[in-house]
Amino acid sequence: MTNHSQSLASVDTPAAIIDTQRMQHNIHCMQTRMDALGVRFRPHVKTTKCSPVVKAQIAAGASGITVSTLKEATQFFDDGITDILYAVGMVANKLPQALALRRRGCDLKILTDSADSARAIVAFGAAHGEMFEVWIEIDTDGHRSGIRPDEPALLDVATILHEGGACLGGVMTHAGSSYELNTREALVAMAEQERSGCVRAAERLRQAGLPCPVVSVGSTPTALSAENLQGVTEVRAGVYVFFDLVMHNVGVCSTDDIALSVLTTVIGHQAEKGWAIVDAGWMAMSRDRGTQKQQRDFGYGLVCGIDGAVIPGYILGGANQEHGILSARRRPGHRHCRALPDRDPTAHPAQPRLRHRRAVSCLPGS
């Protein structure tokens, strides 16, 4: 983890580079915002899966973590973190792993959105004398899983859990469709939809005499857009820690906030086409072309100098497994790339630094 051009010159490429100053700034800004809104913050660690990063999030004030696999839960419990939400719907064949974690002292919370799954949890808990803490997943934007706030099934699932001897810990939702937005107004409205839907679900449980201490919401775009979080007890977000070009297009960060880039080496040229071939393909950059469906497509990445400053007019436009094709951005109406100008960072075997769009799992320490 360094942002010094000097030491980068000797790093084997391709390599993921974390700008720790930017990362700390992102962590600080999010935590400050959550403190001001009066809610706890539970970062989603699937973004980095990286212990030093998660330690920095907790040092800044985060309360517990969110994980997307029980493997991540085990890794971070082994690192000393006990308050862990496994934020993917629980199924019967994963209950033994969840039990093993709880038996080791992990304060693991599990999730469900169906009566079948709730019954399986309750039956397994009874058979093993374990009181699982279970949260109910709420669907506030129709993008994936969860029970809609006004569905009858909400009370059915909660009753199965509560009467079956589980600890009904609360409700949670994730407005993942916020990734598809790109105006302040739409983001504010989605954050309010996420908040009000989840609070509404909690109120229905409480009106039915059921416990619901936690009301958990979040996604990076809504966490950074919510104007009030009345009734919410905690927020979850992950991508904010490094940000990426998708978040830039959503409008919640600038390119100067992006803390992850990939250092690469020019390994060849096709001068007639204006291409430089680099040693960062999609294995290094990620195959996730997140900006493809957005209003501005950054290909596989923006190009930066070794100092981290964006070099305007270039993108990593193509990629194979271990090769990237770096070129001038095509202008509308021009069928061919422009020839690379004098300022071209690729005209000699230099090391341009490509702005990355997504966290990769090969970060140092992960």
Added chain:
Amino acid sequence: MTNHSQSLASVDTPAAIIDTQRMQHNIHCMQTRMDALGVRFRPHVKTTKCSPVVKAQIAAGASGITVSTLKEATQFFDDGITDILYAVGMVANKLPQALALRRRGCDLKILTDSADSARAIVAFGAAHGEMFEVWIEIDTDGHRSGIRPDEPALLDVATILHEGGACLGGVMTHAGSSYELNTREALVAMAEQERSGCVRAAERLRQAGLPCPVVSVGSTPTALSAENLQGVTEVRAGVYVFFDLVMHNVGVCSTDDIALSVLTTVIGHQAEKGWAIVDAGWMAMSRDRGTQKQQRDFGYGLVCGIDGAVIPGYILGGANQEHGILSARRRPGHRHCRALPDRDPTAHPAQPRLRHRRAVSCLPGS
């Protein structure tokens, strides 16, 4: 590695499943084809990075391997394979790693397509008393790297290497644009273009009095389409070992040849939308939406029963990091998914098996 439904029921999900019978069939068919065409076969191991798979390829008759990183070269050299082609253009800062491998006894061949890189190799070799074996990359289809067969630069680069004390091992090309084709005629023509271009480059070198023992061509589609390989000494291919839905759309395999699938568990439903949510997201399935640009888009995968047979009419249409959304394929003109019929494998928490499109790097043994 198993294809027995019985034992799959107890496997933690998501899990990559290799059908070894299909894999062995694919290996056998390719090797038999190469033997009949009178060429050696050098599999590209970046597809699997998996020692048992590569051992099966060599046992079937392969001569040496192709790698895309020096890390792969080191892994397979440690496994006892010495004849290794590093098929990505060499740059100065990777020469120390290449030297270290050669000093350990690895018969590593390196690649170049530029005078700058050739000079760097020659200078480094002279400084360290090492005679590198270097192949020259030829561009036969304009898709990425290489020198075109008739370019003057070909003789310049070869002369720098030969006079500078390197071992000029041969020429190689990869007609990667064959992935964009989908008719037998176009594939046969591309295979011939790849062959004739590479042979032409070799002839130019030999006419100039330069050595060129190896003429290496290949991609899975062209290897399976070439009608003759006159003048070629070896072929390279990787994807054929498991195949995938991209190759199905290219027309060089059927779905019954695909040897890699991902076992997943249904973790929830959105009945009104006809969705089943499964625990295989793009981390398990790969984010590589290879069929997106093809005539038939399979989303993140086709759906199979636990016996491996395709269940018609369903795809893994959406995916987040750890969640997949399984649904009925949309029919043209229908705006919504059809409700899932009785035969629906997803109406209960069964384990549908999703046909995978790309090799993942988390295979057993890799």
